[in-house]
Amino acid sequence: MTTSRKTKAGLGLLSWAAVALLAAGCGTQRAENPAEAYRRTHPTPTGISTPSTPKDYRCPGESPRSTPPTAATTSGSTVPPTDHYAENHGFRNPLPLHGKSRCEGLAAVGRIKTALEPLRRRGDFAPDRVRGALTGLGYSTDKVRAYQDGSAGVGFLIDIGASPWCVEGTMGRNFTKADAFGGYPDGTGCEPPSGGH
Template sequence: MTMPRWTRARLGMVPAAALALCVAGCGTQHVGDAADGNGSGRPTPPAAATPGAQVDFPCPGETPKSAAPSPSSTAPPTDHYAENHGFLVPIELHGQNRCDGLAVVAKVKKVLEPLRRRGDFDPDKAHTALTGLGYSAGKVRAYQNGSTGVGFLIDIGAAPWCVEGTMDSATTKADAFAGYPDGTGCEPAKGGH
């Protein structure tokens, strides 16, 4: 039985592709190189140069934080609560977006602080104060949070996407984040898996 010409051509492509991969190589480490890549005097690329890596740096006015201790156990949790509720965890901001988010949070706290000091926890007044920062009335939600507090959510529409927080007699808290996994805008998804 004879093979059609196009089948022979395709079969010939497989060894050619494998040969190309072998010639190109898969990495940059060579025989005699140290594990850190400095055996031949070539510099090791910094971790920040890795595609997709997000670099955080101190933002203006920010006090550097010490590194959080890493968890001592790498064993997976026995229940899947965290995995199943991951859609409720906000997406963190990194790099310049994080700095921009911190700046927005400072503005939000500054405009709400006079209301908090007066004990004025009216959601309509909080809404008016937040829209006074230039945010569209339709993108700002303020609501009663417990008997003596106000909660708020601002959909910025650009990075940072969202600012969420609370104001009560003790403090005004706010956080900037980039939405929720599987959510729409600044709203988390209605269910997980």
């Protein structure tokens, strides 16, 4: 009789211990992130690479001394600003081109500078003339914008339209500058966005 009571008491105590242990563990397991669950159940097949930082290489006609920009290259100080100005205005920084697109951009910049050089030498800084020289290269008239930039210069912006692919620059008495870029982080075209996050 004593053994039966001890067994029942032991089982009762064991049952309460098991319930307490299970109750203590309830709610501590978190729901799995849907993206992680998908990756776990749908692993990347062998032979398919995942996106990485694009590699840049020297483009045809590019000087061996110049080094292509990389995604890790940043301008300015490495110390984070205390007022978050750079962070809050990052949407205004154009996206760099990489790989083949970068080489095509450099080639387009070269053609544009060559087309504008006769105007610059003559001192012809009329936006209509600059626009005419750029559309003469085959760029669509509705995708080329030229405007007065200061008292003795003209600025231009060309929307090449390839996902986007843009060329922007200025021409003054002593120089012609142009840069190719891939649009803006928060924009849908070549025009700088008016507001960010």
